[in-house]
Amino acid sequence: MAMEDVTGRPSPKIGMRASPVVWARRNLFSSVGNTVLTLASLYLLWLAIPPVLDFTIFSAVWSGTTRDACLGPDKGACWPFIWANIGQFIYGRYPADEIWRVNVVFALGAVALVPALIPSAPAKRFNLIFLLIIYPLIALVLLAGDRPGLRPVPTSEWGGLLVTLVVALTGIVVSLPLGIVLALGRRSSMPAIRMLSVVFIEFWRGVPLITVLFMASVMLPLFLPEGMSPDNLLRCLVGVALFSSAYMAEVVRGGLQAIPAGQYEAARAVGLSYWRTMGLVVLPQALRHVIPGIVNTFIGLFKDTTLVLIVGIFDLLGQVRAQLSDPSWTVPQGALTAYVFAALVYWVFCFGMSQYSNFMERRLNTARER
Amino acid sequence: MSEGNAAPGKTPGMKVTDKVMIEMKGVNKWFGDFHVLKDIALTVKEGERIVIAGPSGSGKSTLIRCVNRLEPHDEGSIVIDGIELTEDLKRIDEVRREVGMVFQQFNLFPHMTVLENCTLAPTWVRKMADAEARDLAMSYLERVRIPEQANKYPGQLSGGQQQRVAIARALCMNPKIMLFDEPTSALDPEMIKEVLDVMVELAREGMTMLCVTHEMGFAREVANRVVFMDGGEIIEEAPPEEFFSAPKNARTKEFLAQILAH
Numbered sequence: 001m002a003m004e005d006v007t008g009r010p011s012p013k014i015g016m017r018a019s020p021v022v023w024a025r026r027n028l029f030s031s032v033g034n035t036v037l038t039l040a041s042l043y044l045l046w047l048a049i050p051p052v053l054d055f056t057i058f059s060a061v062w063s064g065t066t067r068d069a070c071l072g073p074d075k076g077a078c079w080p081f082i083w084a085n086i087g088q089f090i091y092g093r094y095p096a097d098e099i100w101r102v103n104v105v106f107a108l109g110a111v112a113l114v115p116a117l118i119p120s121a122p123a124k125r126f127n128l129i130f131l132l133i134i135y136p137l138i139a140l141v142l143l144a145g146d147r148p149g150l151r152p153v154p155t156s157e158w159g160g161l162l163v164t165l166v167v168a169l170t171g172i173v174v175s176l177p178l179g180i181v182l183a184l185g186r187r188s189s190m191p192a193i194r195m196l197s198v199v200f201i202e203f204w205r206g207v208p209l210i211t212v213l214f215m216a217s218v219m220l221p222l223f224l225p226e227g228m229s230p231d232n233l234l235r236c237l238v239g240v241a242l243f244s245s246a247y248m249a250e251v252v253r254g255g256l257q258a259i260p261a262g263q264y265e266a267a268r269a270v271g272l273s274y275w276r277t278m279g280l281v282v283l284p285q286a287l288r289h290v291i292p293g294i295v296n297t298f299i300g301l302f303k304d305t306t307l308v309l310i311v312g313i314f315d316l317l318g319q320v321r322a323q324l325s326d327p328s329w330t331v332p333q334g335a336l337t338a339y340v341f342a343a344l345v346y347w348v349f350c351f352g353m354s355q356y357s358n359f360m361e362r363r364l365n366t367a368r369e370r
Numbered sequence: 371m372s373e374g375n376a377a378p379g380k381t382p383g384m385k386v387t388d389k390v391m392i393e394m395k396g397v398n399k400w401f402g403d404f405h406v407l408k409d410i411a412l413t414v415k416e417g418e419r420i421v422i423a424g425p426s427g428s429g430k431s432t433l434i435r436c437v438n439r440l441e442p443h444d445e446g447s448i449v450i451d452g453i454e455l456t457e458d459l460k461r462i463d464e465v466r467r468e469v470g471m472v473f474q475q476f477n478l479f480p481h482m483t484v485l486e487n488c489t490l491a492p493t494w495v496r497k498m499a500d501a502e503a504r505d506l507a508m509s510y511l512e513r514v515r516i517p518e519q520a521n522k523y524p525g526q527l528s529g530g531q532q533q534r535v536a537i538a539r540a541l542c543m544n545p546k547i548m549l550f551d552e553p554t555s556a557l558d559p560e561m562i563k564e565v566l567d568v569m570v571e572l573a574r575e576g577m578t579m580l581c582v583t584h585e586m587g588f589a590r591e592v593a594n595r596v597v598f599m600d601g602g603e604i605i606e607e608a609p610p611e612e613f614f615s616a617p618k619n620a621r622t623k624e625f626l627a628q629i630l631a632h
Contacts, residue, residue, distance in 0.1 A: 260475075260477075262473060262475050262477035263477060263479065265440050265473070265477060266471075266473060266477035266478070266479070266536075267479075268440065268466065269438055269440060269466060269469075269470075269471040269540075270466070270470075270471075270490070270491035270495065270539065270540070270543055271463055271466040271467040271491055271495040271543065272490075272491060272494060272495060273463065276494050276495075280490060280494065281479050281490075284481050285479075285480065285481050288481065
């Protein structure tokens with residue numbers, strides 16, 4: 001116990017045994033300055049929290065079928081507006097009788113993703129191959145429907161959470177491997193490869209994502225021959241993926257730099273090739289070091305997907321904004337309700353990623369006991 | 371393995387054959403403007419144990435790192451068991467498969483267990499089956515006397531234990547030559563002996579060894595020759611009895627006076 005105190009880690013037992021009064025006196029009111037800060041914080045919380053709770057819960061309208069339910073003084077959030085439009089928020093303008101295809105894609109994704117995230121789940125290799133290679137192909141066929149027996153649904157009819165997830169997940173799945181390759185390239189001993197990597201990374205990092213999307217959506221078709229222009233959503237996907245790869249490359253490079261030269265030497269000395277040295281010895285360690293940075297990039301990417309709105313693709317936020325102009329649901333608090341809803345959805349996804357990364361970090365650290 | 375309780379010194383089983391394992395001729399190397407290896411000529415036969423000594427910065431580590439081309443040499447030729455080291459990556463990998471190396475800082479892979487550290491190269495480089503690699507690794511971990519630590523991570527072991535794992539890891543490739551780069555310099559004094567004991571045992575089994583070390587007791591006990599380096603040159607090369615009792619060169623004398631003074 002004494003050893004733990006020396007390392008600066010507070011002994012958990014003391015905190016648990018102390019009564020709330022003792023705890024508060026020790027942590028919140030230990031000095032005049034501390035007391036002032038505590039009171040100021042409490043005042044700010046008192047200012048902020050009750051109105052939010054009042055708007056979203058206590059004064060909120062929870063049921064109703066028309067806008068009339070939400071009209072009237074002192075009415076809070078208009079949740080029936082969300083219920084009525086939930087289909088648009090999730091599927092966009094996807095044809096109603098084809099929505100089962102989206103649901104199959106969602107369900108299949110969830111079924112494949114959950115065991116992949118649980119470290120002790122069996123058949124990890126097959127699971128990942130399915131999730132990263134087979135599943136995207138199935139999803140593409142089902143969603144676009146460019147196969148006999150399935151009605152084609154152009155991407156212009158996709159929207160809502162579906163588009164948000166398609167853009168974000170494509171970005172995430174492409175950016176990690178591409179980022180790793182770029183990071184290795186930037187540290188390569190071969191000048192041509194190093195140069196190419198540096199130019200690529202610095203180009204994409206130097207350009208705002210909005211510019212990338214504009215270029216992909218508006219400029220690119222001008223340079224391509226008539227009729228050869230690829231799908232608008234596809235162009236944006238490529239733009240987002242390349243953009244985030246550049247960021248990912250720098251995160252991964254940070255991890256690579258933390259690996260001592262002795263690790264490379266030991267791996268090379270036992271006869272491992274360059275790729276095996278990287279894949280078996282260096283990258284597993286380097287990526288562990290930068291899990292927070294990787295997840296940070298994922299979260300940033302997830303939220304940046306809202307920018308596709310600018311090139312006429314209706315992601316979740318775009319769809320939420322679009323529904324605001326629905327005359328049958330114009331209520332004063334409509335916009336605020338809609339944005340609270342959108343924020344909540346984004347928060348759930350981002351918080352989920354953040355919590356999962358914390359879990360992985362703890363797990364990997366206890367396994368290694370450094 | 372079966373010399374019984376052999377007395378220290380040159381014991382049976384430590385036979386040297388006529389086969390040349392390492393041949394360095396006219397080797398020069400520069401780090402920028404710094405001439406780190408000057409006209410090195412060194413021949414090591416199968417079963418020979420060479421100790422390389424010298425003050426720090428004399429090029430000893432660089433010399434043995436040239437043997438498995440962790441450092442490329444700029445001039446001259448290095449031939450390992452008939453394979454000349456050049457830019458050719460295939461040949462370099464071929465040599466590295468046959469040459470084990472033990473580092474001052476152990477350089478174990480911290481994200482793998484002791485056992486995984488040992489089975490990594492046999493499974494990926496020698497394409498050995500998992501069970502076979504496991505058995506092989508366990509037999510070497512027994513020889514370095516830590517089979518009970520097989521499922522721990524390197525960070526949970528003492529320095530001496532880590533270095534013994536590093537030796538086992540190198541041996542798992544069944545190398546023909548073992549390189550030791552100051553294997554005991556990063557160890558606490560009480561752990562030096564356990565590592566040296568393993569190295570002495572290895573020497574008795576007839577392993578061709580090239581050791582950079584300051585352990586002169588070890589040199590006396592097992593070395594066929596002591597190579598003394600200073601300023602990137604080999605100054606003197608002699609059997610240990612002669613090297614310690616009748617050094618010829620003034621710099622060797624000075625060095626010996628310094629390290630044997632205490």
